[in-house]
Amino acid sequence: MSLPAKVKIVDVGPRDGLQNEPAPVPAEIKIGLVQRLQDAGLKNIEVTSYVSPQWVPQMADNHQVMAGIARQQGVVYSVLTPNLKGFAAALPDRPDEIVVFGSASEAFSQKNINCSIAQSIERFAPVVQAARAAGIAVRGAMSCAVGCPYEGDVAPERVAYLAGLMKQIGVQHVGVADTIGVGTPRKVRRAVQAALQHYGIDAVSCHFHDTYGQALANTLATLEMGLWQYDSAVAGLGGCPYARGATGNVATEDMVYMLHGMDIETGIDLDKLVDAGAYISRFLGRKPHSRAASALLARRADG
């Protein structure tokens, strides 16, 4: 087993995490969250998206948020751009990386973005082209890579198919996303294996939701394959609006606790990360959805 010595974590809290919050989160709170995340040592932060505010009103303040961030050298700020219009809107805000997304499940693609997988890829192709021409890195998120709320289990072949299409249009990196958190170690390994048919080990990451409490076990299972890049969200923010009961992303705090306990470097200061999670949780009026954060905060309260 070849565990990596270092892991790169992309905190998707500000974007994937906050995009489903029912109450609006003001831009200054989002900016404060990004600030705290970079203070904690996060080098990769998914900040916002450029989607029609009719669809995702929570991200309507994208320009304001991107303009408000005190950018730190060495930090990669990524944004979601589902189409050329979104990309054009994002460009003046100088994202370091853009994220496009496709679904490994045909049913989810149809219900979520109203087109087939192949059509969604056609739509992203010019976005990828434009981004690469502008020297901006492109990451492709592959949703429902293990299970789908409409189809159930998603076969690894579907992940390989999607990864192949992403490769064809010039996407440089793919993320295997278990959008509804139903994956378990063997299943996620098979999904990752499928992505590895088209991408090298350094160009594949994982994105787990902790709906069924499986995210860290799945992380370990894929670390053991040599993967070293993971999405997570501080305080376990997020969820999928299209899948009921699909609670948040795996909490960055839980992930960092595991990695540091395994002597795997992340460059993240866990105490400051817990502060960042407490900050946004306080605003949202709830406790961090993270067991490590809860335990560490209880220990602090204890003195």
Place this chain on the structure above:
Amino acid sequence: MSLPAKVKIVDVGPRDGLQNEPAPVPAEIKIGLVQRLQDAGLKNIEVTSYVSPQWVPQMADNHQVMAGIARQQGVVYSVLTPNLKGFAAALPDRPDEIVVFGSASEAFSQKNINCSIAQSIERFAPVVQAARAAGIAVRGAMSCAVGCPYEGDVAPERVAYLAGLMKQIGVQHVGVADTIGVGTPRKVRRAVQAALQHYGIDAVSCHFHDTYGQALANTLATLEMGLWQYDSAVAGLGGCPYARGATGNVATEDMVYMLHGMDIETGIDLDKLVDAGAYISRFLGRKPHSRAASALLARRADG
């Protein structure tokens, strides 16, 4: 990697889970819980303990609970007996297995049971002898096998030392218990490795608390060593009264979800298990401390 095809789960909810509840749980509720667990297919249930009611008033109803259970053939009912007096009290209730416990941490042993590790073993020796003479199986729980609330990290050598002492007095099986849930995959593997110096792979189990959300990752890490016996508690009941923030045992529901997802047999019906957890959680007036149970209950509510 040689993953087992089957896993044996010992549900410790009725004993380890309920022994720290501040409000008393009536015997009939405990009996109802045991009934639901065996209906769900659990073949190993830790039912109660025979400790002075001054110390653990929650288990003062041990006779009543043991007498009230409608015993099912093939189910192993175990009880905790810390000394000869407890063992004598337990004997008429015909437990199938008794559990003795020692701590891998000297400081914890002193603070928790007021004697050294070696002294605690001396105290258990006649209990083990009496149990084996009566044809009752003996399991030794090794607490603080990874970390201690007083000492911090616990070295694997301390686990090996305790396992050696347990072996000497005739304990047939040892459980590596991460009492305060601080373990991560590499650390728990080292603790298990230490136990394996004195016991075969079929005589070692693990007992994880999910305080920092690490329990399933630790389960996977030890499954990969060939381990196939685990403690867990339905609805994530329990905690350690001596360690603040030390929330419950890993939830049996989360464990079963992972194992079934990996095509590992448990003999447990997950739906009925979720019912058992909902039953005791309803009585306790809170939600199950299990992500899988929460997600499955949300799905049910959704129709």
